[in-house]
Amino acid sequence: MKKRLTLKLIAKELDVSISTVSKALRDSAEISEDTRQKIKAFAKLYNYKPNNIALSLKNRKSKTIGVIIPEIVHHYFTTVISGIEQVANEKGYHVIICTSNNSFDKEVINMEILANGSTDGFILSVAKETQQKGDYHHLTEVIEQGMPLVMFDRVIEEINCDKVIIDDTLGAKKAVQHLVNLGCKKIGLISTIDYVSVGKLRTQGYLEALSENNLELNESLILKVDDFDQSEEEISRFLSDKSMDAVFAVNEHFAIYAIKAFKEQGLDVPKDVSVIAFTDGELSKRFIPSLTTINQHGEEMGAQAARLLIKKLENDDSEDEPFETIIIETGLVERNSTKR
Amino acid sequence: MKKRLTLKLIAKELDVSISTVSKALRDSAEISEDTRQKIKAFAKLYNYKPNNIALSLKNRKSKTIGVIIPEIVHHYFTTVISGIEQVANEKGYHVIICTSNNSFDKEVINMEILANGSTDGFILSVAKETQQKGDYHHLTEVIEQGMPLVMFDRVIEEINCDKVIIDDTLGAKKAVQHLVNLGCKKIGLISTIDYVSVGKLRTQGYLEALSENNLELNESLILKVDDFDQSEEEISRFLSDKSMDAVFAVNEHFAIYAIKAFKEQGLDVPKDVSVIAFTDGELSKRFIPSLTTINQHGEEMGAQAARLLIKKLENDDSEDEPFETIIIETGLVERNSTKR
DNA sequence: TGTCAACACGAAAACGTTTTCGTGGTGGTC
């Protein structure tokens, strides 16, 4: 096992001081051409690489970004990460990813650990549990310590920081409007219970679209799924005997369960009924029929979040700069689950 | 912006030495009950947390595991990560994830960066490009420096380290055997070109299963997809006029394209033809018909990899310990794309 | 020959810890 080469070892080997080695490697003018060449050659030969930990300690910055997401086994989040990574790497940062598993405690612990020097700033989508609890002390603490924080997707309004969101309400409106444009009149909604902010916002978009088109609101056409694991049965029950001509689902899974349920009822999608979903993932593309969706542009979101964070990190007097909220535009992806 | 509290600040504030503070906080017997209480109270009040970077530098270990995967937007890898995280967190480690995007250069760079102190060891699935190139210097270097390395999924035989794999050959055999048991005689294979090791191994399993069942090998029933982006058309072309009664695809996507192609030919899956896939993901579960698959148990794989790595990390004379290769058992998940 | 600038390098502090060793003071014992 080869020992890792350090400045000290090089210095001893070449019989100069540590400072000289350091300076030579950084091309300081203080060092004569001769010694510099000699030291650089030696370092290259034995493949010297500076120790990042020592650098972090010295510079008081780690050049890494901490990302905390509710779960990693989730296509949308991975696209966001992908976007973060691209921008971060471009600018010489790297990325630590931790998952909270939607647990408040794990979110807190992860943030504390990463905040103790490992990370210069955070990009975060809060855990469901955190949203329910309404306890944000870990976020405010981090901010007070001067660590920039960027929230994305599931953000918390009360917290003062940069944010990247999509306009869930508008996106939902677009979806419903699309259905209306296709001639649908009796449009159902499959959403989640309201403490999940996206569920709430998308529901709102649905309502707005209805009222803007002078369509009557019918509460019995709205389902708020509580338990994800039970959602398939819940949806199937909900859809029976409602004679809708369209359904807007706040995610792919609900949409697919809806299509299954319709099929079982002997209805054809999209001939008899149109289905549109929020969230554009692998499933939407490959399903038969492929799903018409509202695309959230995860990569773009991650990229913007990373840009915001790095901007704060590299700006010394960022203290005074106001916080930004970037809104990512959603897009309608037309496929085969809605009629033409 | 509150300054982060350090031992030095506490020491100054309480008018004792740094050493005293450190010892008090670590419950050293050297410190009198009185002072200890005082210091601990102060630290707690102002929420002191030791700086991880300084600890890493001091202890020469970071208590973090570096994970490098080809791509994160890939369900299977996220399940592996999930498994790694669980075990790692249990044992007090955290996890840095980097993606190579299947690029050799990015893999090398990421390893070098993480190896410079950020990480105590690696869990890695190599990039496609690395497999093609056959250049493994970055791996051997890391190993020579005494950093434990565990490879999973896409492993490289020549490299001497712990490994966690699934028995691709056996898994493929299981799949084909299942088809044979269902009475299928003319079984097609949709695989990838051979430098992707899993493609090769699964092809081998297919061949073995055929010969064990005394089924004749028909080269025209084997497709080796080269370009992922073109795979849909390639598969559709391949499947026309072959009159197979079953297909084994080495991943979900190929299986789904196959099903689509069959549908377009007016064939019903599973009535007219059975389809079975390697890799059990979201798609398999939700697709209609849902896919019969060979499950790779990603979480289990990640968990085992993490256990192996941590074992090496915590064992001082691990140098002498032989390397292990753990084989994760694949499982057959029977769903609706194969007849009963 | 004495002065001074330029040059090339080294010593040391700093980042925040932990740990070894040393030391001043107290109390007890003979």
Add this chain to the structure above:
DNA sequence: GACCACCACGAAAACGTTTTCGTGTTGACA
């Protein structure tokens, strides 16, 4: 009162860097 042990704490080194400042040597110039 002298000696010793023990207690409670501090100084300093170490981890691997970077950087400021100091310093010895050289050469030019008057």
